[in-house]
Amino acid sequence: MSEVMNGQFKILVTRFLAAEGLSLSDGEADKNWLDIVASLSWRTALLVKPDANVGNAMDPCMYVKVKCIASGSIEQSEVINGLVFKKxxxxxxxxxxxxxxxxxxxxxxxxxxxxxxxxxxxxxxxxxxxxxxxxxxxxxxxxxxxxxxxxxx
Incomplete structure (x- = not known):
């Protein structure tokens, strides 16, 4: 069952990446993006638990911020549960x-x-x-x- 869910989730992530102009058929580097984005988004979804009964907003943009650091490789991408400072x-x-x-x-x-x-x-x-x-x-x-x-x- 989890393999089917994981497969469906990766199909959804593939569609989102394609909508942003990332091709998944050219080379091995794009395959890495699929695995990394799927892994990061899954881990983030496990961390964010808004509770509508308490009056919290259900929009994940209220809880999740994506920051790009210009150096490093895509394999160094990670989810940080906390505060991040750029300066x-x-x-x-x-x-x-x-x-x-x-x-x-x-x-x-x-x-x-x-x-x-x-x-x-x-x-x-x-x-x-x-x-x-x-x-x-x-x-x-x-x-x-x-x-x-x-x-x-």
Whole structure:
């Protein structure tokens, strides 16, 4: 039964690769792409378990990001269950090595939204409110590092 499912899954991956313009009939390198993409996507599917009953989004794009690193071979492709940084995220005055760091992850933008015009009073109130909330969270969690998804203003 699992061989049939694996075969059907590889047929589906073959169709997706063909739709992206990767030919599977030319040479051995393309066969490697089929095996690697099928393996990576299967392992990723086993890791991602959204629960619609809790209110989580069912779109896997909310949970999975694909990053391309320009060097290396296709055999070095792998699934990483965690955070990946492309650049050095540490400030020059920040400790570079930490054992068992406490991280605070903030989703979204920290700062003003550009959704519309605000008066100076409402901007100041919004800024004060945001500072109070963030300082309360930082004091409560005592993180070694704070990671923000998008931008900080």
């Amino acid at each position: 050095s995220a540490a400030h020059k005055q920040m400790r570079a090595n930490m054992k068992n760091p406490r991280l605070l992850l903030l989703q979204g933008v920290v700062g003003h939204s550009s959704a519309g015009l605000l008066s100076m009073d409402s901007m100041k109130q919004e800024n004060d409110h945001l500072e109070k909330i963030l300082s309360d969270v930082i004091i409560k969690c005592k993180p070694d590092a704070i990671l923000v998804e998008k931008a900080v203003s």
